[in-house]
Amino acid sequence: MNAVATPRKSSPRKLAGTSVGIPPRQLNFRIPQAPRYFLDDNATATTFIAVLSAFFPPGEDFFVESVRRFRDRIDDPQLKAEVSGFIGQEAIHGREHERLNEMFLEQGIDITVPDRAVKAALWVLERLPHRQQLACTTFMEHFTALLGEQLLTDENFRSSAHGEMLQLWLWHALEELEHKAVAYDVYETVGNRRLERILAYPLVAGTMLPAVFASWGWLLAREGKLGDRDDIRHGFAMMLGRSGLIGKILPKMGLFARKDFHPSKRNTKALEQTWRERLFGEGGTLREQVKNLASTVH
Numbered sequence: 001m002n003a004v005a006t007p008r009k010s011s012p013r014k015l016a017g018t019s020v021g022i023p024p025r026q027l028n029f030r031i032p033q034a035p036r037y038f039l040d041d042n043a044t045a046t047t048f049i050a051v052l053s054a055f056f057p058p059g060e061d062f063f064v065e066s067v068r069r070f071r072d073r074i075d076d077p078q079l080k081a082e083v084s085g086f087i088g089q090e091a092i093h094g095r096e097h098e099r100l101n102e103m104f105l106e107q108g109i110d111i112t113v114p115d116r117a118v119k120a121a122l123w124v125l126e127r128l129p130h131r132q133q134l135a136c137t138t139f140m141e142h143f144t145a146l147l148g149e150q151l152l153t154d155e156n157f158r159s160s161a162h163g164e165m166l167q168l169w170l171w172h173a174l175e176e177l178e179h180k181a182v183a184y185d186v187y188e189t190v191g192n193r194r195l196e197r198i199l200a201y202p203l204v205a206g207t208m209l210p211a212v213f214a215s216w217g218w219l220l221a222r223e224g225k226l227g228d229r230d231d232i233r234h235g236f237a238m239m240l241g242r243s244g245l246i247g248k249i250l251p252k253m254g255l256f257a258r259k260d261f262h263p264s265k266r267n268t269k270a271l272e273q274t275w276r277e278r279l280f281g282e283g284g285t286l287r288e289q290v291k292n293l294a295s296t297v298h
């Protein structure tokens, strides 16, 4: 039972995903007035986050499509409801990141370049057999789940971010954990092949990493920061250093290739519950910004 529950006499219809702990919360995020470099006043780290935000809407469309095309093969009502929750959550993530991306554009941070770069990378992945696309999705979902877990546990990193801007990322991180096993369970249903999983590494890395680094460099150049060694050194350490947000999860990416891999083997239930409370419980920081709160509490 979710402790966020707000009992009502005539309770609204529960969404399918809600009943299985994957509620699509209709967040209407209030975009805050934040400094241009909302991560430690650092251009390198902030533009990396802008690249990530630009990647999410097309990336999450790819995730959804690669799962949706196998939906007919699922008979288990539990997994069917989980897929509904997954699709709902990812669709709303994409929508809210598009709104954040509008803010970047208004500030003159031209995220149309990372947008084009990720679409080119995804165009390549979309040429793969459907099963391989699903395997790539499960690999990227492993990454987003680890990223979410890292953000929710890394107090040091969070303290460097603008508090209100951070909220969108906390909500996204929580929901990535809530639905982290869904794509994988669909993949298990249609026959999990280890070779396809191993192939997902070079396929995703070979398409996504050039897109990330090219568009990150381009944004930094536009900010006039390519020559600012201090900014770049500090930003790299924050993101890719051994104690950085991404740097900390890279060693765990290898778990995905293990024979006995399953996303749920990393138990994040207590972490999820803590953040459901902090974000959507009584006095939760995002509670007022969710339009369907009552329909998302199970």
Ligand SMILES: [Fe+2]
Pocket (backbone or CB within 6 Å): 060, 089, 090, 093, 172, 176
């Ligand atoms: Fe997402």
Ligand SMILES: [Fe+2]
Pocket (backbone or CB within 6 Å): 063, 090, 141, 144, 176, 179
């Ligand atoms: Fe996801």
